[in-house]
Amino acid sequence: MAKLQKSIEKRNALIKATIELVNNNGFHATPMSKIAKMANVSPATIYLYFENKQDLVNQTYVEVKAEYTKYAFETYDENMPIEKGFKLIWKRIADFKLKECESAMFLAQCDNTPMIDEISRQEGIKHLQPLLNLWARGKNEGIIKPISDYLLYAYAINPLSFLMISQKRGAITLDANHIEEAYEAAWSSIKVCK
Template sequence: MIVYYSAMRYKDKNKNEAIIQATIQLLNEIGFSEISMSKIAKRAKVSPGTIYVYFENKEDMLRKLFMNVEQKISSSMFQGVHHPMPVRERFELIMSNYIEFILNHKDEFLFYEQFCNSPLVENLYLEDSSMMFQPFYKLIEEGKEQKVLKDYDTMLMLVLIYAPVTELAKQYYRREFEFNNKNVKDLIQSSWDAVKA
């Protein structure tokens, strides 16, 4: 009896994660224009052909990579957040979780920032990915309805909340700012003050 084995290659979670991490690290080091599948394969210690088991092409890889990182950020931000909690309490927990993610995931944060500020975002960004942050959008709308938050445009509110955090995170990674307990508390308070009614 002859047994035929499928030529299909099976996906390995460890290899997939190695490819993801190698891509993020390289993008942070050399940028989007210099990245190539061969460089990623070398860094991940896999053959270039292995990458195509997980991704159709470079664009597919970048899209999936962005979604992967966005999912990690979203999951971290909303950990422990429950609707019955008051608006301010939820706001402070979300911001605290977000800052903690930034401090513990430098590569992912820098990749995310670079991707969001790249021309590629218009071609590769999937609009439905914003659904991952719906709990925060809803929190802002709820805060406006309760007159706890200013009645500003939601996008304006998000910029007032996030911009100081992301800018200080970059300074932190350049060793120009320290995220100690007092600074974190003051940063969350200043974000709240910027949007409270």
């Protein structure tokens, strides 16, 4: 059992080092040797858990995406009214991005570059299914604009990454009023105007 725990700890250290180094240096400037050094393991140890650097980054992405969406949907009930459900999910996403900044920054980088392979990207999208289902229901009920889910995500969710990065840079300190204003702007961008 101690051996299994040690193995899990090494793999987790590699994931954590990958997130930190990719966030600080980018994908291409993060060699396996640096990841191993930061994780305090030999470079050969990486290959016990991952086929190569691409596999390490892909698996890190899928794990972080799963952690992110688990948090986002933890208190969501699919029977909630559309706006109430969206607000709850949106606020949980905002909370995650501001509290788990390193993980959120890693996801933002992955979402905006070709460093993740398509299979892993599709696996990550599956984790967003409750939000996609909510939007589909909202479109059917005439509450959400009948536009692509990519556009809905771009207007309603992606601005949170910009705000998170701006706060990390020290350009803004987000308070409860900012979060509420950002939510209202997100909701306004995707709801059908009546």
